[in-house]
Amino acid sequence: MQSIGLTDAKIKNKGMKIRHYIGMILTLFVVFQSCKKDETQARLASDDAIKPATLTLDKTAVTLSKDNASDTVLHLTLVQPDFGFQAAVTNVLQIGLKGDNFKTVKEVVIPNGRTSLGFTGNELNGYLLSLGVPTGTVSDFDVRLKSSINTKIAAVFSALASLKASPYASTSYLYAIGAYEDWVEANAESLISPTSDGIYTGIINFPEGKLTFKLTPERNWSNSYGETEPGKLVYNGGQDIKAPRTGNLELQVNTNTNTISYKDHSWGIIGSATPKGWDADTDMKYDNANQVWKLTVSLTAGEIKFRKNHDWGTNFGGANGTLEAGGANITVASAGTYDIVVDFNANTYTLTKK
Structure with missing residues (x-):
């Protein structure tokens, strides 16, 4: 009977030790996870861990004219930002009036992974005219990069770059390639911006069952606007745009706000x-x-x-x-x-x- 009692005591003692060890392991695991969580939060919240992108323009002054409209007149290079951890970054070039603190801004999305980009005279001229500046007069602009990874983490901005340019009066076009003309690039109707201010209008007849299309700066598929939701456009992305109904519709496209609207016009x-x-x-x-x-x-x-x-x-x-x-x-x-x-x-x- 005594030996049985000793055996029970030993078993009980071993059980207590095992529970003690398990408790220690669980405590260490919780502490480790908490430290990892705190470390991640600290890195997300620390400004020291975030390095904005670096933007470099190859010119500080650009001469714009119809003669160099198709030439590359401005080239930018960038060093990607560092948010302190691996993440997909969206970079947007912002152009604003000097000293205006980007209250009026033209935004151009930089394709993912690109570290350099060139702009033709026609492209840059359209961007500057969208800011409402006069033609034939030199204006000063601030240029920067806005970098973001998601809506929950604040965007970061590069240092400002300066640019001087004198835009010229011009008419620019978008082309609606779509089902209404059997997706033939050469037959696409054009939308017109008389002053290249980013606002384009045109009238298109949409037959029954042929309401989808995309918008392109040229009559090809090199670049295009798609739709993320009705009325909301995105450059080089999104789904086919869909007109709301059949018949003659007047389209208004605003590439400054990336929106599209329709009204009856026949x-x-x-x-x-x-x-x-x-x-x-x-x-x-x-x-x-x-x-x-x-x-x-x-x-x-x-x-x-x-x-x-x-x-x-x-x-x-x-x-x-x-x-x-x-x-x-x-x-x-x-x-x-x-x-x-x-x-x-x-x-x-x-x-x-x-």
């Missing part, structure tokens, strides 16, 4: 000479490059008028090639196939029998 002919009579419009197609409306259509002898958005609120009549708001019906003397061209900027029209 013109058609209506009248006794048209295929649908006075009951409905026969829609015309907008020629963005020449800013005129066109239609080839079979007409009978009779009368026509031009009507906006299928409504009598805005309509034009006229005579002898001159349009007049709300004017008299236009006479079609004889039946035939006609090419119709209407210029609402000049208030003129032509009816050419084929």
